Amino acid sequence: MRKNSVKNTRINEAVKEELSSIIRNSVKDPRIAMMTSVTEAIVAPDLKTCKVMISVLGDEKAKSDTMTGLRSSAKFIRHELAVRLNLRNTPELTFRLDESIEYGVNMSKRIDEVMEEDRKKHEVSDEQN
Template sequence: MRKRSIKNTRVNTEVQHELSNIIRGGLKDPRVAPWTSVVAAEVAPDLKTCKAYISVLGDAYEQEQTIKGLQSAEGYIRRELARTLNLRNTPEIRFVLDQSIEYGVNMSKKIDEVTKDLKTEGVEEDAE
């Protein structure tokens, strides 16, 4: 199976969906933050490994604790994945912290601040 094949894309999507269901509904670890989402999942073509990109809404400490909690629950998550998905091999999961959503929110705030400053400057010039 090639890396960019339709089958690989379908497997990635299914693994991402099931991982998010398992994390949301099955984990009881208090270290895992309630606002944890699976942004993407990349399963290797041989179905042996998987990188799960995780986004956590919170500070750096909560993000670190969530990744530690997920790593300690990897056996449970993998077993649940094997139970719900019918794959030849159940991939070994590596959790990677994804900062893209947080980066996007920060950039959006900065853009809003700049446009707000531009609007207030425009209002002051019109008043004169």
């Protein structure tokens, strides 16, 4: 199976959806923040490993606590994934923090601030002329 094959893409999407559901509904670890989402699941072509990108809305402590909780719940999550999905192998899960959404929000906010400053400068220069 090629890395970006249609089958691999479907497996990635199915694993992502099931992991989201498991984390939201089945995992009872209090360290995991309520605003935790799975942004991407990358399953290896041999179905042995899976990188799970996690986005957490909150401060640094919430992020580190959530990652700790997910890592300690990894075996339970993998077992639940095996029950829900009929795969030849259930992949070993590796959780990674995905800060791309937060980075995008920050950049958008900065762009808006720069645009507002630029607009104000143009208004002042127009009034002087």
